[in-house]
Amino acid sequence: MINWTAIFNRLMSLMDQQGPxxxxxxRFIKAIQEIDPYLDDYGLYMEQxxxxxxSTTRRDYFKDILMDMKDGDRVRAVxxxxxxxxxxxxxxxxxxxxxxxxxxQREESREGKNKAGKGLTLATGRARxxxxxxxxxxxxxxxxxx
Numbered sequence: 729m730i731n732w733t734a735i736f737n738r739l740m741s742l743m744d745q746q747g748p749x750x751x752x753x754x755r756f757i758k759a760i761q762e763i764d765p766y767l768d769d770y771g772l773y774m775e776q777x778x779x780x781x782x783s784t785t786r787r788d789y790f791k792d793i794l795m796d797m798k799d800g801d802r803v804r805a806v807x808x809x810x811x812x813x814x815x816x817x818x819x820x821x822x823x824x825x826x827x828x829x830x831x832x833q834r835e836e837s838r839e840g841k842n843k844a845g846k847g848l849t850l851a852t853g854r855a856r857x858x859x860x861x862x863x864x865x866x867x868x869x870x871x872x873x874x
Contacts, residue, residue, distance in 0.1 A: 739810075767793065
């Protein structure tokens, strides 16, 4: 399981540095909109937070936005931000650490799928069949599946 608190804290420390690594609200929201195009623009988002009495502190609303996303979208959003941060001198090691924290989860997920038999390929000579345990489907070999 991904430790989102640890990832967020490390990511925030990178985004909080003055200079090219700094993510203000508009930059952060634009990065998130690459994954979630329905997220309001910065001005409207902040207006809504004010109207509902929610904190407008960067750390709070950055975390709220990320944690409100589905896990897969959250991973993609963090990777997108890391892609921007890795171009800044001095960030490479810390970016790699966060990527490793995300990558460990992807590996566990893949192992779980393999153990469950999803996507299992059975091959006997030229005859192949793909058994997909998830859907209970067995497809017979085709002429070009040699």
